[in-house]
Amino acid sequence: MEKILEMASSRAEEAELYRVRSQTKEVGFQADKLKSVESAFEDGVGLRVIKNQRIGFSSLTDLSDPQDLINSALESAKFGQEARFNLPHPGRIPSPQCYNSQVISLKTHQMVEEGERTIELILKEAPNFKCEGGAEKTEIEVMIMNSRGLSFSFKKTTYALSFYAFLAKEGDFLGVQEGEASSKYEDWSSSVARRITEAIRLSRKKSKINPGRYPAIFTPRAVPLLLQSLKIGINGKTVQKKASPLLDKLGTRIVSPCINITDDPLFSFGLATAPLDGEGIPSRRTQIIKEGVLKNFIYDLQTAGLMETESTANGARGYDSLPSPSTSNFILTAGDVSFKEMVKDIKEGIIVDQVIGSGQSNTLMGEFSVNLDLGYKVEKGRIVGRLKDIMVSGNAYTMFNQVATLGSELRWIGATRTPGIYFKEINVAG
Amino acid sequence: MKAYLTSCLEKARADYIEIRYEEIRVVEIHYVGKELEAIGESSEKGGAIRAKIKGGWSFVSFNDIDKLKYYLRLAVDEASLIKKGKIKLAPVPPLDRKVSIQVQKDPRQISLEEKYLLCSRYNQILLSSKQIQTSDLKYADVRIIKYFLNSDGTYIEQERIDTVLGMTAIARRGDNIQSAREGIGGVGGYELVEGREKEAEKAVRRAEDLLDAEPATGGRYTVIVDPKLSGVFAHEAFGHLSEADFLYENRRMQKIMRLGRVFGSSRLNIIDEPKIKGEGGYYLYDDEGVEAQKTYLIKEGKLVGRLHSRETAARMGEHPTGNARAISYEYPPIVRMSNTYIAPGNKSLEEMIAEVEEGIYAKGFRGGQTNLEMFTFSPEEGYLIQKGKLGKKLRDLNLTGNIFTTLSNIEDIGNDLVFFTGPGGCGKGAQSPLPVSTGGPHLKIRDVVVGGR
Numbered sequence: 001m002e003k004i005l006e007m008a009s010s011r012a013e014e015a016e017l018y019r020v021r022s023q024t025k026e027v028g029f030q031a032d033k034l035k036s037v038e039s040a041f042e043d044g045v046g047l048r049v050i051k052n053q054r055i056g057f058s059s060l061t062d063l064s065d066p067q068d069l070i071n072s073a074l075e076s077a078k079f080g081q082e083a084r085f086n087l088p089h090p091g092r093i094p095s096p097q098c099y100n101s102q103v104i105s106l107k108t109h110q111m112v113e114e115g116e117r118t119i120e121l122i123l124k125e126a127p128n129f130k131c132e133g134g135a136e137k138t139e140i141e142v143m144i145m146n147s148r149g150l151s152f153s154f155k156k157t158t159y160a161l162s163f164y165a166f167l168a169k170e171g172d173f174l175g176v177q178e179g180e181a182s183s184k185y186e187d188w189s190s191s192v193a194r195r196i197t198e199a200i201r202l203s204r205k206k207s208k209i210n211p212g213r214y215p216a217i218f219t220p221r222a223v224p225l226l227l228q229s230l231k232i233g234i235n236g237k238t239v240q241k242k243a244s245p246l247l248d249k250l251g252t253r254i255v256s257p258c259i260n261i262t263d264d265p266l267f268s269f270g271l272a273t274a275p276l277d278g279e280g281i282p283s284r285r286t287q288i289i290k291e292g293v294l295k296n297f298i299y300d301l302q303t304a305g306l307m308e309t310e311s312t313a314n315g316a317r318g319y320d321s322l323p324s325p326s327t328s329n330f331i332l333t334a335g336d337v338s339f340k341e342m343v344k345d346i347k348e349g350i351i352v353d354q355v356i357g358s359g360q361s362n363t364l365m366g367e368f369s370v371n372l373d374l375g376y377k378v379e380k381g382r383i384v385g386r387l388k389d390i391m392v393s394g395n396a397y398t399m400f401n402q403v404a405t406l407g408s409e410l411r412w413i414g415a416t417r418t419p420g421i422y423f424k425e426i427n428v429a430g
Numbered sequence: 431m432k433a434y435l436t437s438c439l440e441k442a443r444a445d446y447i448e449i450r451y452e453e454i455r456v457v458e459i460h461y462v463g464k465e466l467e468a469i470g471e472s473s474e475k476g477g478a479i480r481a482k483i484k485g486g487w488s489f490v491s492f493n494d495i496d497k498l499k500y501y502l503r504l505a506v507d508e509a510s511l512i513k514k515g516k517i518k519l520a521p522v523p524p525l526d527r528k529v530s531i532q533v534q535k536d537p538r539q540i541s542l543e544e545k546y547l548l549c550s551r552y553n554q555i556l557l558s559s560k561q562i563q564t565s566d567l568k569y570a571d572v573r574i575i576k577y578f579l580n581s582d583g584t585y586i587e588q589e590r591i592d593t594v595l596g597m598t599a600i601a602r603r604g605d606n607i608q609s610a611r612e613g614i615g616g617v618g619g620y621e622l623v624e625g626r627e628k629e630a631e632k633a634v635r636r637a638e639d640l641l642d643a644e645p646a647t648g649g650r651y652t653v654i655v656d657p658k659l660s661g662v663f664a665h666e667a668f669g670h671l672s673e674a675d676f677l678y679e680n681r682r683m684q685k686i687m688r689l690g691r692v693f694g695s696s697r698l699n700i701i702d703e704p705k706i707k708g709e710g711g712y713y714l715y716d717d718e719g720v721e722a723q724k725t726y727l728i729k730e731g732k733l734v735g736r737l738h739s740r741e742t743a744a745r746m747g748e749h750p751t752g753n754a755r756a757i758s759y760e761y762p763p764i765v766r767m768s769n770t771y772i773a774p775g776n777k778s779l780e781e782m783i784a785e786v787e788e789g790i791y792a793k794g795f796r797g798g799q800t801n802l803e804m805f806t807f808s809p810e811e812g813y814l815i816q817k818g819k820l821g822k823k824l825r826d827l828n829l830t831g832n833i834f835t836t837l838s839n840i841e842d843i844g845n846d847l848v849f850f851t852g853p854g855g856c857g858k859g860a861q862s863p864l865p866v867s868t869g870g871p872h873l874k875i876r877d878v879v880v881g882g883r
Contacts, residue, residue, distance in 0.1 A: 031679035033515065037508040038489040040760060041501070044474070059472040061493040068473065076470025079546045108511065130680050168682045171834065173803035211648065241463045241564040243600055243607060306465075322468055357806030360797035362826055364600075365607050369828035369881035371806045389804070391830050391881030393648065429648030429881050 001145060004047070004066040009147040011074060012049035012056070014087050016146040018278065019045045020319040027111045028134040029163075032119050034112055044319035047073045050087075055080040055302070059320040084305025087146040088280045096266040096283060098273040100184035103137050103157035111135040114161060114189045121193030122165050126200045133163030133179070142274070150280045158271060161188040165196050174203055174386075176374060177354065182412065183269040199353065199374060207377035207385030209428055215349035215404065216392070216426035217342050217378075220411035222352040223418045227330065228359060229366040229396040230261075234288055236299035236314075236325045238364070240306050245365060245397065249294050255400035257292035260333040265313065270329035272415035278317035283328070286312045300325045332418040335406025342405060342422040344381040350428065351376040351383065352392060361393075369393035390430030399423045431587070435498075435579045442502045444481040444509055446519060448580035449502075450717065451477035451495065452759045457537065457571045459545060461553040463564040469546060476759040479505040482519070486512020489762045520743035520750045522720050524583035529714055531589045533619030537571035540620050545569060548624070555630035556599045561638050563602035569595050569623065576717075584719040592616065592710075592865065595623040596854070597630050601637035608643075608825065610636035610794070610810055616710040616851040616867065636794070640811055643825035646880055652789035652815075652841075653829060653878040654782050657848035659795050659809055661868025664700050664772045665856065666798040666805040667833050668693070672702070672727045672735075673753075673765040673858075674742035676802060684746070691733045694837040697775050700728040702737060704752065704768035709867035710851030711768035713755075718763050720752040727770075728837075739765050757861045766858065771869030775843025782842050782874045784818040790880060791815055792827060806830045828881040836875060844872030 056077025162179025300315030794810030
């Protein structure tokens with residue numbers, strides 16, 4: 001690595017190597033039985049150079065031919081964007097918790113047992129269902145070094161358990177997907193099984209709803225459907241291209257005052273937790289929304305340079321791509337209303353849990369229009385049955401401005417930590 | 431390569447074992463607005479082993495081929511962890527093949543500068559109008575050599591070149607932001623992406639026009655879909671349900687998807703056909719070393735076939751169809767579509783529109799998804815049809831339906847058949863995007879739920 005960096009540095013103004021090595025172990029279940037054991041060993045290197053003030057990049061997996069990598073990166077720099085940044089010097093790098101030795105020592109047979117336990121718990125409640133899914137653990141080593149003397153590596157672990165329970169009846173399919181993932185090991189078999197069987201139980205009765213506008217509770221699992229628009233809107237790149245609907249909204253109230261969101265790569269054992277971002281900027285928290293007011297956009301080095309501001313340590317990348325702004329752990333704060341109380345408050349309305357067709361609308365503008373894959377009808381404060389064959393639609397920005405209450409229970413959905421949210425209104429077609 | 435792989439494989443002890451290895455070179459150019467976000471060439475080499483012992487599979491993927499013997503031992507060890515049951519594979523004749531690809535203009539013979547100039551020219555067109563806020567242009571040429579060797583005695587070496595171009599124009603007026611996209615290319619050379627100025631202009635015009643479109647009003651409509659959408663319809667509304675890995679271990683699903691079941695009118699035919707040259711889903715041999723073939727899924731309205739891997743075919747007592755595909759060496763082959771289309775009928779678009787009292791003409795596509803019972807797909811734009819005439823332009827429509835009823839709600843099948851491919855592709859499980867093409871004629875479908883305001 002040092003040698004390659006030296007060779008590249010001698011032919012360019014600046015150079016940076018980014019290497020990702022990972023080992024993954026996965027046990028897979030199909031039709032209620034263990035079906036596969038998978039391992040992956042990945043190793044790849046990306047080289048970024050600045051030559052004649054222009055950015056060049058190339059990547060490879062076969063380190064025996066570094067000359068090819070250097071030549072390709074320099075060739076790329078003939079045409080690349082003008083660099084508006086300098087690579088970072090070594091700085092004070094925090095040590096957030098993202099490595100867990102329990103993940104490393106976890107044996108394949110333990111993962112198998114955890115999967116078997118999950119299936120057993122699901123089938124006990126719902127014997128007609130077929131289960132598929134599995135457990136996966138990963139160990140990642142990231143190495144970054146640049147021509148300004150930065151040389152840092154860190155290790156990271158992840159562990160995930162996810163299952164899908166499916167029942168096909170003529171004219172009535174029901175599939176429930178549930179999972180948990182984190183940077184540390186936890187036995188999630190009972191919580192995953194409980195969530196799945198709970199959804200199956202609530203779906204036993206069928207319900208109907210007339211087209212119209214209704215109050216709606218989004219479970220934590222459904223909230224990312226709405227957050228995706230916001231994530232695009234606060235992305236420095238969208239802002240720099242003047243395509244963000246939030247372009248001139250810094251410092252103004254864009255959503256209900258109960259909404260607080262922080263981008264937090266330091267959060268202990270989050271999926272996106274890391275000591276530094278993909279270009280060596282020490283991780284730090286960025287307040288995105290405070291009491292409904294838009295506080296910050298997120299940036300990598302180049303986008304920040306173009307906007308004459310600073311990187312927020314959000315340069316995300318794989319070994320095979322240039323950094324680009326992306327959220328890390330996206331943390332919402334909880335409210336003080338339990339799920340039960342939210343349901344109790346609704347005379348006639350819906351609960352949105354699982355959808356299909358997400359991201360197919362004009363997401364940039366906040367529009368969404370999805371088929372309700374798993375959702376329920378609420379009547380007079382009670383969940384009365386499953387709703388299907390309907391479309392729910394609306395605008396994420398409008399809805400976040402009409403939040404009735406925030407749930408009191410937070411849940412990780414990937415790298416997003418969110419409560420359930422009770423909205424005043426959603427459009428139902430069917 | 432053959433000798434090395436063979437010598438390593440010889441020592442591995444399993445019921446069945448296969449090695450895949452891929453050498454990939456990618457040239458990529460990405461414009462967003464005026465800025466070139468990425469340009470250059472990268473390479474990737476990697477392989478995978480799949481081994482079967484009794485009732486279980488192991489799968490090991492890697493970048494470092496020098497450790498192949500170690501990975502093979504690991505694959506055999508891990509496959510033997512699963513002791514219950516027995517997996518059978520449908521027999522296929524052993525093959526020894528070397529497939530090279532002929533393209534008119536090999537992208538490797540074109541300099542990076544020439545590609546850069548072509549993309550810059552298209553990007554300038556995308557940005558040429560005042561109402562255009564930004565653009566997104568992605569060019570890629572990918573050359574892959576795939577090596578495949580298995581313990582049944584098959585060895586296949588396949589070369590593949592894909593050249594693709596995606597061009598998106600994003601128009602803005604105040605808070606109203608609209609985009610339109612043109613996707614071009616597939617399996618083939620540089621000739622696929624040359625001379626595409628008109629497509630860039632089309633994307634600009636459509637994005638601008640969408641600024642004046644009105645959001646659709648939700649409800650049930652008779653909908654005429656254009657070939658771009660009818661292809662996605664074939665893919666989402668039926669194709670996925672035909673993938674036998676959803677059926678082979680689920681008796682209830684098999685009962686629902688019994689051969690002979692009537693899904694639509696006798697004019698309806700849905701086909702999966704990998705060997706259509708130039709299309710995104712083109713291949714001769716799948717990632718299990720099985721020769722590709724044309725498969726009728728629906729013939730004259732009846733379910734007549736499905737897509738298989740060797741394992742699903744054996745389990746269901748049917749013939750393998752050569753549909754086991756992996757997006758790359760990092761993944762095991764699973765049952766996938768290739769080029770999936772609805773065969774044309776005899777109605778013209780004009781006739782169809784003239785017969786609609788009130789409905790929607792939906793065009794272009796942004797995406798689609800299915801959960802095997804319901805599907806969604808979203809057009810880029812639409813027009814209200816009133817009393818047989820096209821009316822005002824609509825945006826933000828998203829269509830949904832039930833697979834089992836919607837196919838029988840197809841009232842008319844157009845006389846045109848157009849295929850679409852380009853960048854992107856299909857996602858299933860963790861594997862996305864897989865290059866596929868979708869195709870079809872214009873279709874008139876009654877009772878489609880449209881999500882809207």
